Amino acid sequence: MAARSTGSPWRTALLAPTGLAAAAGLAVLVLLVIFGPVIWGADATTADPLSLSQPPGAVHLFGTDAGGRDVLARTMTAARLSVLMALAASVFGVLCGVVVGSLPSVMPPRLGRAVVSIFNFAIAFPGLLLTIFLSVIFGQGATGALFAIGVSIIPVYARLTHTLSSSVGGRDFVAAARILGVGKVRVVARHILPNIAGPLIVNASVTAGGALIAFASLSFLGLGVQPPEFDWGRMLNEGLSKIFVNPATALAPGIAVVLAGIVFTLAGETLARATGVNPGLTHRLPRWIPRPALPAGNVLDDVSGNASGDAVLRVRNLRVAVPHADGWREPVKGVSFDVGRGEVVGIVGESGSGKSLSCLSVAGLTDFPLKVTADTIVFDGVETLRGEHRPAGVSARAVERLLGTRMAMVFQDPMSSLNPSLRVGGQVAEAGFIHGGLTRRQAWAKAVRRLADVKIPDPARRARQHPHELSGGMRQRAMIAMGLMGNPALIIADEPTTALDVTVQREVLSVLHDVQVDSAAAILLISHDIAVVTGLCSRVLVMYQGEIVEEIATADLVAGRARHPYTRALLAAVPTMDTDRSQPMATIAEVPA
Template identity: 55%
Template sequence: MRNAGTKILAVVRTPVGAASAALLVLLLALALFAPVLWGDRASAVDVDALQQGPTAAHLLGTDSLGRDILARVLVATRLSLLLALTATAIGVVTGTLLGTAPSVLPRWAGRLVTSVVNIAVAFPGLLLALFFAMIFGVGAKGAVLAIGLAMAPAFARLTQTLAAGIAGRDFVAAARVAGVGRIRLLLRHVLPNIAEPLVVNATIGAGMALLAFAGLSFLGIGVQAPEYDWGRLLGEGLNQIYVNPTAALAPGVAVVVAGLAFNLFGETVAGVVGARASAAPKVPASRKAKGAATVAVSTESAASDPVLVVEDLRVSFPGASGPVTPVRGVSFTVGAGESVGVVGESGSGKSLTALGVSRLIEAPGVVSAARLDFLGTPLLRASDAEARGLLGTSLALVFQDPMTSFNPTRRIGRQLAEVSEQHQGLSRGKALTRAVERLREVRVPAAERRARQYPHEFSGGMRQRAMIAMGLMGEPRLVIADEPTTALDVTVQRQVLRLLAQVRENEAGARQEGAAGVPRQGEAGAGQQGVPAALLLISHDITVVAQSCRRVLVMYAGRIVEDLPTAGLRTSARHPYTRALLAAVPALDTDRDAPLAVIPGRPPEPGQVGAGCAFAARCAFADERCRAEDPAPSDVSCGKGAHRVACWHPQGVGPEPRPAAGSGAHVDVEAAGGGA
């Protein structure tokens, strides 16, 4: 309410906004009081004053029955506005239902609705209104339905466009993981975020509906005698335009002024909203922290008891010349309590891999795998209800940008509580209490007060803490953190990484305390009590992964090219790409006068990966075999743990000399990590 009041004040402070608002207030006052004040005068017949011009007794003259024209114009305000607003409401409600139908209906039904809307939008609105008026018949009711349904296609198209933009936001994906159904997702997360532009366009639409209704009444299709609106008065006034021009001029001016008031007010609101949106500060996504925090990681458990098993994972999307596969045959295992990092340049498929594992890739994207098991459940064969119940409680997702991961129209506490309401059956009050406890666990100060605030009232680091708290509302066995330190300064980055390590240990303690009872939902059994939650940390910064995880997966062009322990990352890395990433990170002893080391070239686009090794074009050791055959991952000797590399020419053990910085080479700042 406070935000709405602020925006209204901003609108009326502008000259156009103040003038249009004053006109709207005047119109509403006339609609309420004019029939009471001048109703009798407007209906009084005076046979001695038929079709008179303006006089002292009748300022705008009289009609063919001697009725005062000015009084009739003022009294007609109520019916004109009522019909226009009713038609607008019908158009907005019908258009919103049609625009959001593809989100809740089966895919074939959604396509059918979209096609019907596209066809209807192709016709002019007035032509549609006349078409529907002939179907519903002559009269006010038929005209209201005709104009309302004629407005619906435009609102449906607008709603579809706005809803599609919101559907791709992270907080919608988080709600799906939490098990929120389609209808509730629409009502709680999508519609509140598109309500503002819909209201603005509805205001403008009301002015257009007013003009359209006046046109139908003028043609004799709308309001019928003895009732009258401005359009009917305009039609009657034309019959005596040469005797008394004001009889037609007065209702015409009323229609124009009222239409302008609605349109100018809507345009002013749209301008204020747009100016605020463009002035909102945006944090550059490419800004990286300049250092990495050293995080104490708990002892890893053996991979023999895996939490997540992925074999030959592929994610494909339709393309102009065939399917495009950004993730090509990814295989890895995350053991109970294990911390695994995933690094690579932008476009390497890291985030898509995480989304594929979490079943968040929507049509037309296709996810396939020889095996995709989470806590022993095959996710690709599990039903939607079974997968939601498992992923919503045992999988915690920490997204890259917490500002877009939270619903900006809902309070933080309510968003966190929704997880417990959906999956643990807690009441609204108990779920909110649990949310406050989780905020307190992640060291959010004044947690009770913060739970009542909106996401924009949190700082960047505090929003990231709240995002971690949302993941802890369930009982996570696996935490997937997708770039959790993006756009955070080095101090906050260190705090967030420490927090991730601490919450994993805290979850282990919580499960240990509940070991005497029945294993909780998502638990494999009592043997897992006390084991830290597993962590899959996705990052561009290889130094963050090296200091936060025990194992690292290096991805390039949709494949894992090397899988090795982080303890041997700097001394045992064998793949040229991994060694190039390490060489591109400046060290404390780096010569400041020398050019920074770079990786020449750019990663290939997902649809342009050739038959051979994808890194061959950028690799100094590539030969004809590399360009013709794609190497499969193979085991290499490593005394620090399992080590697999996909390369025809793996390099020897030992630090690789830093490559020289050639002129014109491409520097991938994100891959370098930007800090030591």
């Protein structure tokens, strides 16, 4: 959710505590790299034979090393070599990694697969082991270490690039470019790399932190920087032999390595937030103006529903607010409706009309930072919302239990509403032992019966399967079965058949219909398909830009007695099996977002 009080994500990311710390840390590092050797260089290399291995004191804050040189000055001076070497190794490794990782997209498939298996094989080695192995090959010294670390970064980056490119490469705009005959190299450079640059850059800064530590490790082992030159790793190496005599000589470079590593990681995190790769947790919401408190007692009853008196669901003046950069916007602007017991009501409207959001709010399924308010929502005789909160005297647990057992939800995409890693039966049974007081075994048995109720053949076997083993229609029926584990008074079906073929659509709708007839549950059917809604519902609510613009009996709608111009336009825009082919289709002007 884009909930930020300032326009630019960069500013928000930088002003967060992480961003401020990263910026300050980077500034210090840059200053040290540029001016460190200039300021402390002389002190760092001047040996003072009169003060060998001094403990920390007023003159030498971190003492002196075995050569009588000031440890603090050496640490500050070593920053340039340590940081620059780490950066050079990362830049080399990352650039080569991106090139190698892009090769499979450019090469013939067989050769590409060979390249992929080579870098996958290289990844199997522990990173440091590979680095040490390479540094032995490249030889001791700073240059050798630089290439050793750089080369060991390549496979990691190659794989990252390859994985990201594969996911972007499957998208339609890449297919469109290939159809146009755009060359493979150009496709990579123009269509793939710009779309994966964000995560690559973020990871690069974390890699730089890793390279810094790897470099220190190599120098510490004596494989990296050689005397008389020195970096933090080399200083650690020299300080360690005197660790019991003078711990400060090892401590100072150690602290420097840790701090610099943290700065790189913080910088990566800030980049991630600013580029949206990893949205931060800190949202500054626009100021919320609470709605005036409502008088206790009866709420005004101003809706002309045919569900007089005994409504299973009563919603009055429901509003949903979403935070935006410039304040709160209301995708649902004061919606009121009733659903009678056993009634089948349809909600039609275009995407963004607020139809799904209204129903999610009724079911209590909206999340932070959305704000849901209503004069009242009464479900199955219990008021679940008054103003901004639950009314006093109604416990959260009671509402949860009520919604869990008496309200069922069926969503559009059954593949994402079922957990792919759990068996279907267990998921259907869940409501039974959470709300129904059944043991797991009883709940499972009941789940199998419910799967049979929704006409899933061989339900005992299907219950033991995972969602991917079921067809789309069967998954959707399993969702309905899940709702039937309680004793639903209302089934909210949000575009339940949109993702299905027409023949399967009819099966799923027939199950819904039979459930409604046999259990007398009411149904609230959200759909963009007017034919489906008029075929199943007795009453239709038409939503447009967050409001119910018309409430009409299906018979009247079908007979052309709709009063609101939007309803008439919507009806005219639907192509049917009787549309006049010689005329242009009726259209509705697009509303600017």
